[in-house]
Amino acid sequence: MDGNKKQIRLARRPVGTPTMEDFAFTEAPIGTPGEGEVLIRNVYISVDPYLRGRMEDVKSYIPPFQLNDVIVSGVIGQVVASQSAQFKKGDIVIGTLGWETYSIAHEKTIRKLDPDLAPITTHLGIIGMTGLTAYFGLLDIGKPKAGETVVVSGAAGAVGSTVGQIAKIKGARAVGIAGSEEKCRYLTETLGFDAAINYKTENVRKALKEACPDGVDVYFDNVGGEISDAVFPLLNDFARIPVCGAISAYNKTEPDVGPRVQQYLIKTSSLMQGFTVGHYSSRFKEAGAQLAAWLNEGKLKYEETITEGFDSIIDAFLDLFKGKNIGKQLVKISEFE
Amino acid sequence: MDGNKKQIRLARRPVGTPTMEDFAFTEAPIGTPGEGEVLIRNVYISVDPYLRGRMEDVKSYIPPFQLNDVIVSGVIGQVVASQSAQFKKGDIVIGTLGWETYSIAHEKTIRKLDPDLAPITTHLGIIGMTGLTAYFGLLDIGKPKAGETVVVSGAAGAVGSTVGQIAKIKGARAVGIAGSEEKCRYLTETLGFDAAINYKTENVRKALKEACPDGVDVYFDNVGGEISDAVFPLLNDFARIPVCGAISAYNKTEPDVGPRVQQYLIKTSSLMQGFTVGHYSSRFKEAGAQLAAWLNEGKLKYEETITEGFDSIIDAFLDLFKGKNIGKQLVKISEFE
Structure with a gap:
């Protein structure tokens, strides 16, 4: 042309x-x-x-x-x-x-x-890359069970908002961490999250403790940094942490330093696993169909x-x-x- | 009486x-x-x-x-x-x-x-608590494959010395980190480790790079702290990190702070998992028998x-x-x- x-x-x-x-x-x-x-x-x-x-x-x-x-x-x-x-x-x-x-x-x-x-x-x-990222990270690594508490950071983003909704589909409690009142309202009022924490205005440690009275079984980590630091002390035994992103660190020019996680993992026998959606490509078709089905049934919003x-x-x-x-x-x- | x-x-x-x-x-x-x-x-x-x-x-x-x-x-x-x-x-x-x-x-x-x-x-x-800790942490979480590189910290201790030897039995390379020349000689000359690094006298980052030219596939972490910090940049894709102990932090009165691990785990899709041997009690008999057999065959020393x-x-x-x-x-x- x-x-x-x-x-x-x-x-x-x-x-x-x-x-x-x-x-x-x-x-x-x-x-x-x-x-x-x-x-x-x-x-x-x-x-x-x-x-x-x-x-x-x-x-x-x-x-x-x-x-x-x-x-x-x-x-x-x-x-x-x-x-x-x-x-x-x-x-x-x-x-x-x-x-x-x-x-x-x-x-x-x-x-x-x-x-x-x-x-x-x-x-x-939601039925493409970001939805698939939420799907595989949460279900393959996070493995939420009914009644468990799933915390997700970056919760109002494309991945995070899907993570919380899939957690609800699986019968878990969903607690989102996001950066504005508007986002928090969207999570609880539109998407059905059980609780949402505004990290810009609330004391995240205190708010998490209140929102997770039974501790944290799955932490889907999109952000890293101090928000993630606040989640580790609340991990239950055998908690699972899919590590999807660390947006708080992407633009840092200084080393990204914080409390070391080893002792938290030892005390609770918890698992922390990085992943990237590309490694699940052989299952995209199956997972995309499931996401589209949930979407068409009204179980997923975006x-x-x-x-x-x-x-x-x-x-x-x-x-x-x-x-x-x-x-x-x-x-x-x-x-x- | x-x-x-x-x-x-x-x-x-x-x-x-x-x-x-x-x-x-x-x-x-x-x-x-x-x-x-x-x-x-x-x-x-x-x-x-x-x-x-x-x-x-x-x-x-x-x-x-x-x-x-x-x-x-x-x-x-x-x-x-x-x-x-x-x-x-x-x-x-x-x-x-x-x-x-x-x-x-x-x-x-x-x-x-x-x-x-x-x-x-x-x-x-070696056929009791510490041997079983090495056995389950390395084999169930670390899953070393022949030809892979296994790094273990606290390598001359009861758990670490067994980890390196089981890694060798499985055909992997074993690299130990320990705190004296005597311990390092013991690891390489008596136990058959492929390399040993004296963290008190060597630059651990540099020495690890030399000892692990193909990167690190399994890091069995007994110590946490700066020694573990030095291992993360060398992780290969899909590396596994059984987190057994963090002796460097046990007596700290200040918060244990260091580089956050999230970005390393994301970049390599690596897994980090805390564990405690007590959770494997249903398999103690099987594992103890295997350890005793290796011991009696001369494959394990202690x-x-x-x-x-x-x-x-x-x-x-x-x-x-x-x-x-x-x-x-x-x-x-x-x-x-």
């Missing part, structure tokens, strides 16, 4: 909290798909806290971005030209694609979405924060670290036709 | 490192066993780091000692009078008994030892540090926190007849 596309590249490695200057807006020819490829007009871009980690030049579960790379994340788009027998013009597809207005992708790297299964954007959220326009992608990403979003943060950069 | 027995009681709760003044030497009548009970002359007393935890008034996996309680731990003794059909005078028995010269115990709380199975003292060590005399019990206990012992620390307070 003639014309140029807009792109966002990593201009330099952020030190501390990323800023606009760490990214570069560039242009490149849209191009034409080769054999087995399709040309996609990107519509929804997912911005996620984990991307901050890929901007560091360190070994992790996914390789770091290289300088001058186009940033990639979960993207939903629409096929505008196809050289693949598997896709035709108009198909709505999902994949890990660039922060750019158009992408060319090989047929093996994208998947067609059924727009009738669930609202399209949920494939980037919220999205959608900003508009390609130029707002960086702001939307930076807002994640300010705790501005409720639920899944997306950017809409074009329309479906 | 006429006469008095000597006892050691908890006189006050230690603050920081315990001192002689935290204990009281008292006397009490030896007494006579009732129905179903036996009178035991205690011979070997086990002193163990975990007892320090029981001296604190905090909830843990075993209830704390109460002030003025006789301290109890693993003890081997000989029956001198029996009112139980299951035991006769002269039987050698093991149980959790008092730090006292004689104990009266119910038949259900003690077990007869076969002096021909293995050297008597090994029932308090060392004991045995001090003599009832009056040396406290010193032997305090020496544990100075890292004086190699292998199992015992006190011999009388003779078998």
Whole structure:
């Protein structure tokens, strides 16, 4: 296709909290798909806290971005030209694609979405990556039992809000920790959490003790830092801690220091396990179907924060670290036709 | 039986490192066993780091000692009078008994030892509590595979020295961290560890990197603190960390603070799990038989540090926190007849 596309590249490695200057807006020819490829007009871009980690030049579960790379994340788009027998013009597809207005992708790297299964954007959220993250972390590592107490931090985020709701589906008590009164009300009034703690205004240790009179059996950790420090003294015997994220530490330039956890784990025979959803890919189909079923039965609710326009992608990403979003943060950069 | 027995009681709760003044030497009548009970002359007393935890008034996996309680731990003794059909005078028995010269115990709380199975003292060590701790922590949580690298701290202690040897039996590389040249030589020259690091004279981070060129797959943590901090950056994907002890923290009066572990666990999908051997009691028989078999096949070696005399019990206990012992620390307070 003639014309140029807009792109966002990593201009330099952020030190501390990323800023606009760490990214570069560039242009490149849209191009034409080769054999087995399709040309996609990107519509929804997912911005996620984990991307901050890929901007560091360190070994992790996914390789770091290289300088001058186009940033990639979960993207939903629409096929505008196809050289693949598997896709035709108009198909709505999902994949890990660039922060750019158009992408060319090989047929093996994208998947067609059924727009009738669930609202399209949920494939980037509650039945997609963030929902799957909640599902596997909570059920495979956390293993909540009926009557147990599940605490989740970052509770109003895309992952945390799903964790609490799945805990409720499994008959557990759900206690969320979030950063505003609005978020706390959303958790208890809309999503059915049993309690919510505003870490910006409450004494988290005291509030947790009151909200968890029988201790904590599962702590789904999205944030690390002092909020997590406050949970450890309340662990019950054989507690489970899926460690999903540590957003409090992602932008730190000083070492992330706090009470060592060893003694808490020893005293309670508790388990703490890091995980990343990619390792469960062989079970995505089964889990996605379960999440979609719960969604359609009304057992799962979700919220999205959608900003508009390609130029707002960086702001939307930076807002994640300010705790501005409720639920899944997306950017809409074009329309479906 | 006429006469008095000597006892050691908890006189006050230690603050920081315990001192002689935290204990009281008292006397009490030896007494006579009732129905179903036996009178035991205690011979070997086990002193163990975990007892320090029981001296604190905090909830843990075993209830704390109460002030003025006789301290109890693993003890081997000989029956001198029996009112139980299951035991006769002269039987050698093991149980959790008092730090006292004689104990009266119910038949259900003690077990007869076969002096021909293995050297008597090994029932308090390598085929007893400390060996079982190494066995379950390493095999059930650590799950070492052939060719993997197992790092163990407190490596010259009763648990650590067994962990490294079981790792070798399973075909893994064993790297020990210990506190003297003598201990390090013992690990590599006598026990067959692949490498040993003297944390008192070496830069642990640098030495670990050299000793673990392929990273760390299992870290059996006996000590916590800065030594454990140094291991986390070397974890491989899906590493396992059985958390057995945190002797570096037991006597701290200030909060035990260090780098938070969350980011390490997330980046590598690693697992960290506290445990206590008591929870595996249903499998003690199977595991003890395996340990005895390895011992008799010459695949497991052990060392004991045995001090003599009832009056040396406290010193032997305090020496544990100075890292004086190699292998199992015992006190011999009388003779078998």
